[in-house]
Amino acid sequence: MEPIFNAINKHTKSLNKNMIVGRDKAVALLPTSFDQAKAEYEKYNIELPKTLNVPAYTVPVLNTEVSGFNIPVPDNMHVSSALSKLTLTKIILPKMQSNIRIPVFGDLTYEFSMKTAVLTVKANVGFLNQDDNIVRFYASSTSEFDVLKAKIDGISILNRSNGVKLASILNLEAMCVEGSHDSTISHNGEGMDASITNTAKVNVPTLWTLEVNQEVFGNGQEGLIISMSSPNAGLLGVQLQAKKPAQVRGRLYGRYPSEPTTDVDIMALKMSVINSEKLN
Numbered sequence: 578m579e580p581i582f583n584a585i586n587k588h589t590k591s592l593n594k595n596m597i598v599g600r601d602k603a604v605a606l607l608p609t610s611f612d613q614a615k616a617e618y619e620k621y622n623i624e625l626p627k628t629l630n631v632p633a634y635t636v637p638v639l640n641t642e643v644s645g646f647n648i649p650v651p652d653n654m655h656v657s658s659a660l661s662k663l664t665l666t667k668i669i670l671p672k673m674q675s676n677i678r679i680p681v682f683g684d685l686t687y688e689f690s691m692k693t694a695v696l697t698v699k700a701n702v703g704f705l706n707q708d709d710n711i712v713r714f715y716a717s718s719t720s721e722f723d724v725l726k727a728k729i730d731g732i733s734i735l736n737r738s739n740g741v742k743l744a745s746i747l748n749l750e751a752m753c754v755e756g757s758h759d760s761t762i763s764h765n766g767e768g769m770d771a772s773i774t775n776t777a778k779v780n781v782p783t784l785w786t787l788e789v790n791q792e793v794f795g796n797g798q799e800g801l802i803i804s805m806s807s808p809n810a811g812l813l814g815v816q817l818q819a820k821k822p823a824q825v826r827g828r829l830y831g832r833y834p835s836e837p838t839t840d841v842d843i844m845a846l847k848m849s850v851i852n853s854e855k856l857n
Contacts, residue, residue: 696720710735727751731758740765753780771795800826809834824849 633645685704691697700716715730731747740763747758760773773793780786787807794802804814812832819825827846832839 695722696725708738723752754778755780768797769795806832812837814840 633643635642684706687702689698689700697719698716699718700714702714703712705711705713712733713731717728718725720726728750729748731745733743733745736742736744742761742763744761745758747756749756755776755778757776758774760771762771762773763769771793772795773791775791776789778786778788788809790806792802792804792806800816800818802814802816804812806812806814811834814830814832815827816830817825817827825848827848828842829844830840830842832841
């Protein structure tokens with residue numbers, strides 16, 4: 578609405594000048610018309626009104642207020658003087674809002690399906706606007722051929738009751754591939770925590786099977802930890818810590834398959850900044 582209001586304000590002076598010019602031209606034409614109108618009133622014995630009252634009104638959509646005003650109906654001898662005093666009515670534009678309100682919407686759902694001679698696909702997605710914002714989706718394909726069968730489903734939940742917390746779960750199942758994702762990321766006044774776990778499994782019947790796990794953790798106490806592991810090969814991980822602004826510690830470590838809970842340091846690293854006060 579702001580461009581409309583700006584256009585009205587911009588052309589107000591021009592409109593007022595044109596009104597004055599038109600008013601002066603009307604002064605010369607209205608006496609004759611006034612006499613004709615008065616004769617018609619007298620013909621039917623109707624008394625000519627003394628004033629014409631125009632009530633106040635509001636312009637729809639623009640929400641603009643126009644004040645009421647009275648137009649005097651003079652005698653023929655005083656038409657010119659009365660018109661010379663005619664002025665524009667008062668227009669009040671509404672105040673512009675500094676923000677735009679977006680209404681809260683309800684739940685949203687979407688469904689899709691396709692069926693052919695060899696394949697049937699179904700999918701649905703839903704957004705639930707409740708105490709928590711929830712996004713859920715599911716898709717599957719069915720067929721007489723195993724290679725075309727698959728299923729994927731996931732859910733994400735956003736909680737804002739105490740800071741911000743986002744939790745997500747994703748699962749994939751197919752003939753030769755399986756995968757999963759599980760993550761939680763939260764942020765509050767004390768800091769940020771993150772936990773992400775990814776798992777992938779590839780199975781080729783009668784040939785070989787490969788399983789890989791990846792984990793990412795992050796918090797203020799343990800720092801950032803990234804690891805990758807396999808049940809047959811063990812674990813390899815990297816940990817970085819910055820307990821002080823000018824000091825970073827890191828290590829590369831592993832775990833044997835026979836001892837999956839015991840860390841074996843491969844390499845350690847410590848970096849410090851000398852005269853760190855000069856960084857400020």
